[in-house]
Amino acid sequence: MNTSKIILQSGEYKLLLQSFTEWLALLGYSPLSIPCLSKAIRDFFYYQEATGKLSLAQLTASDANGFIELLQAKEIYSNGHINKQIQALKLFSRYVRETGKSAVGFSLQRLEEKRNKPVWLTKQEMQLLYEAIPDTVLGIRDKAMLAIYYGCGLRLNEGAGIELNDIDSTKKVLHVRKGKHYKERFVPIAEKNFEEITLYLDYARPQLLQVGAESGNPDSKAYRENKSTAFFIDANKGHPMQKQSLYVRIKKLVKKAGIKKKVGTHTLRHSIATHLLQSGMKLERIQQFLGHADLDSTQIYTHLVNETL
Numbered sequence: 001m002n003t004s005k006i007i008l009q010s011g012e013y014k015l016l017l018q019s020f021t022e023w024l025a026l027l028g029y030s031p032l033s034i035p036c037l038s039k040a041i042r043d044f045f046y047y048q049e050a051t052g053k054l055s056l057a058q059l060t061a062s063d064a065n066g067f068i069e070l071l072q073a074k075e076i077y078s079n080g081h082i083n084k085q086i087q088a089l090k091l092f093s094r095y096v097r098e099t100g101k102s103a104v105g106f107s108l109q110r111l112e113e114k115r116n117k118p119v120w121l122t123k124q125e126m127q128l129l130y131e132a133i134p135d136t137v138l139g140i141r142d143k144a145m146l147a148i149y150y151g152c153g154l155r156l157n158e159g160a161g162i163e164l165n166d167i168d169s170t171k172k173v174l175h176v177r178k179g180k181h182y183k184e185r186f187v188p189i190a191e192k193n194f195e196e197i198t199l200y201l202d203y204a205r206p207q208l209l210q211v212g213a214e215s216g217n218p219d220s221k222a223y224r225e226n227k228s229t230a231f232f233i234d235a236n237k238g239h240p241m242q243k244q245s246l247y248v249r250i251k252k253l254v255k256k257a258g259i260k261k262k263v264g265t266h267t268l269r270h271s272i273a274t275h276l277l278q279s280g281m282k283l284e285r286i287q288q289f290l291g292h293a294d295l296d297s298t299q300i301y302t303h304l305v306n307e308t309l
Contacts, residue, residue, distance in 0.1 A: 148197075167201070
């Protein structure tokens with residue numbers, strides 16, 4: 001169903017779509033997820049028009065089932081995509097009932113999604129990772145890396161893009177300016193992680209910068225880049241550390257720790273989310289912590305925790 005050029009004919013549907021969108025915003029739904037939810041309802045209205053129903057008064061519970069069955073029959077949409085449509089329809093059903101526009105409710109069941117379960121490390125394995133860190137300047141940087149990717153749950157790109165002024169030492173929060181889809185968020189820094197970050201900034205990072213300064217004359221490109229505001233600094237010439245180097249360093253630590261799982265920086269993100277859920281943190285708070293656009297992306301950690309109980 002190519003819906004990119006859909007123009008609804010029903011004036012009632014147009015007004016409903018606008019008010020539904022505003023309702024989602026009032027509920028606090030992400031500006032990233034609202035357009036997708038609204039588009040799903042627009043597609044549903046288009047389906048209704050195609051079946052000769054141009055008014056909300058003609059809506060029945062079976063209409064939603066028919067729309068989902070049509071999507072499934074086309075065999076071009078994944079279950080994940082169809083589940084997004086189901087989520088939108090359930091929200092729309094709630095909206096019309098709460099606003100008194102209709103008493104119709106939809107009884108829709110999410111489809112099973114085939115997705116690989118994320119790899120995560122237990123707390124004991126995380127301890128092994130910390131124990132593998134050498135007692136050196138680079139070891140201090142390693143602990144800062146774990147503080148960022150495990151303690152703060154950042155994505156690889158987010159961690160690589162951190163700059164000095166993104167660390168608020170007064171409030172002990174990290175400002176993620178370059179999140180997924182350019183979404184910003186503030187991440188609280190736990191006390192232990194804050195200590196590791198502070199030690200790196202006060203002691204290790206200046207030494208890594210000094211390496212760059214001593215690698216050539218003051219007019220060299222390497223020396224000029226030593227004045228960079230990048231948080232992570234390369235061990236050789238004092239340059240800002242690239243995301244591939246951060247990833248490789250974590251992989252080396254994992255190997256040294258004797259952990260057999262396939263681990264990268266995103267594994268650390270999965271791990272902290274699972275550990276926070278195990279500790280009793282609400283799923284909605286974990287969603288905010290990770291910067292997920294909607295709660296569906298965070299639900300996977302519930303399954304991981306249940307498997308360990």
